[in-house]
Amino acid sequence: MISGRCAACKYLRRRCPSDCIFSPYFPSNVPQRFACVHRIYGASNVAKMLQQLPAHLRAEAANSLYYEAQSRTQDPVYGCVGVISLLHQQIHSVESQLAKTEAEIAVLNSLAQEPAAQIQENEVEATFNNFLLEQDIIASRRFSHSTYISSNFI
Amino acid sequence: MRNHEPRASSSCAACKFLKRRCTPNCIFAPYFRSDEPNKFVKVHKVFGASNVSKILIEVPEEQREDTVNSLAYEAEARLRDPVYGCIGAIALLQRKMVELQVDLAIARARLARYAANSPPILNDHGSMIPNFAEFPACGGLVDSFIQNSSDTMNDFNHRLISATPDQIESSINIPIRLGYPDAMASS
Numbered sequence A: 001m002i003s004g005r006c007a008a009c010k011y012l013r014r015r016c017p018s019d020c021i022f023s024p025y026f027p028s029n030v031p032q033r034f035a036c037v038h039r040i041y042g043a044s045n046v047a048k049m050l051q052q053l054p055a056h057l058r059a060e061a062a063n064s065l066y067y068e069a070q071s072r073t074q075d076p077v078y079g080c081v082g083v084i085s086l087l088h089q090q091i092h093s094v095e096s097q098l099a100k101t102e103a104e105i106a107v108l109n110s111l112a113q114e115p116a117a118q119i120q121e122n123e124v125e126a127t128f129n130n131f132l133l134e135q136d137i138i139a140s141r142r143f144s145h146s147t148y149i150s151s152n153f154i
Numbered sequence B: 001m002r003n004h005e006p007r008a009s010s011s012c013a014a015c016k017f018l019k020r021r022c023t024p025n026c027i028f029a030p031y032f033r034s035d036e037p038n039k040f041v042k043v044h045k046v047f048g049a050s051n052v053s054k055i056l057i058e059v060p061e062e063q064r065e066d067t068v069n070s071l072a073y074e075a076e077a078r079l080r081d082p083v084y085g086c087i088g089a090i091a092l093l094q095r096k097m098v099e100l101q102v103d104l105a106i107a108r109a110r111l112a113r114y115a116a117n118s119p120p121i122l123n124d125h126g127s128m129i130p131n132f133a134e135f136p137a138c139g140g141l142v143d144s145f146i147q148n149s150s151d152t153m154n155d156f157n158h159r160l161i162s163a164t165p166d167q168i169e170s171s172i173n174i175p176i177r178l179g180y181p182d183a184m185a186s187s
Helices: A007-012 A031-041 A043-051 A055-074 A080-112 A121-153 B013-018 B037-046 B049-058 B061-080 B086-117 B141-159 B165-172 B180-185
Strands: none
Touching (some): A007 A031, A031 B049, A080 B061, A080 B086, B037 B061
16 A cells, blocks of 8 residues: 655655655645646656755745746736736836825925915915926836836846 | 758747757747747746647637746746745735835825815915815825725735735745845845
């Protein structure tokens, strides 16, 4: 009786050796985990990637491979790159909103410091537009910075 | 005299790497041109040629270029960071998003306080200048952004692939515990 095979060796229909590279990370009670990873990367690529890492980092690597494989299975065209792209868009949108809100605050703040009521309407609007422009530039720089971080990381 | 016949049109980068004849209907040829050899090398190293071929066959032809580009992107990420690959970037960006949401909430609260406390503004004739929010440049900004932000985030959450930042963090022991994103954030 063959017992105690990991999910990978069961899937590959082979004996599970005591030093099996897969067994700590692909337990037999979660068969879909290896099936998903195998479909996208293949067993030998996964084994190579795990073997190249120190033992204490392999669990993290196996988890991230599984997550990416799941993403690719759900979205064969973009995989987890679609998530990254979406996050960039959302960050840019929130940064713009934040910049506009801060511009509004700045204008109200400056108006509150003008004691005299002799303020022209066009001055108020011009002040606000200038602040908007400055904050848009700052927001663009922030977005570029966050893009720089992720693109530099990648 | 030996007859030097010209070779057939050049192989794509994939077939060159795999040392095989590049057929006219080669699945790789449109997307792995011979002048970009590294692209296929990286994709092959991470995914393997047969897996890439299977993925490409599954997607409609008009989406194959995007598929190849996203595979190349993922492969590059995985080669640069063999532990986390693209997931590290996702964790960083989600953390950034959370920080921005907090900043936005704080700014909104400040704006609400300012708007509530700001005195009326009078023009030269002593009449009150219209409400701040009625200026064309900023009309309804506060209300519209509140509406847009909640819609946007709901839409975004629905479209995220299953995991929340907490789920990602708990499942992969986030890079920040290794100090990695701090190093990146300061770069």
